[in-house]
Amino acid sequence: MKRIIAIVRPEKLEPLKDALFAAHISGMTISQVNGCGNQHGWKEYYRGTEVLLNMVPKVKFEIVTADDEVEAIVETILAHAQTGEVGDGKIFISPVEEVVRIRTGERGSAAV
Helix, strand or coil, rough: EEEEEEECCHHHHEEEEHHHHHHHCCCCEEEEEECCCCCCEEEEEEECCCEEECCCCEEEEEECCCCHHHHHHHHHHHHHHHCCCCCCCEEEEEECCCCEECCCCHHHHHHH
């Protein structure tokens, strides 16, 4: 099993969520997050003083899936979250050693 974490622009939340549900993703966790990367934020003026806002709002999708579904999910994320501009986000893929469903005690892929 793998865990896919995608950090995307906030305006991509609904289109990406709908695309993932259409691709029959069984479940996901979505969080509102702040961070910075190559985008490094922007400058604004507040009461005549320049303020650097270096934490950019983003949306984080977390999905745990079978190894053979990873590439299709990554392609779906790219197709619906990519604008070609700085700040589109990142996708991280890492192994998951074990999953346990709390309600039933099921383990492994049955728990996903």
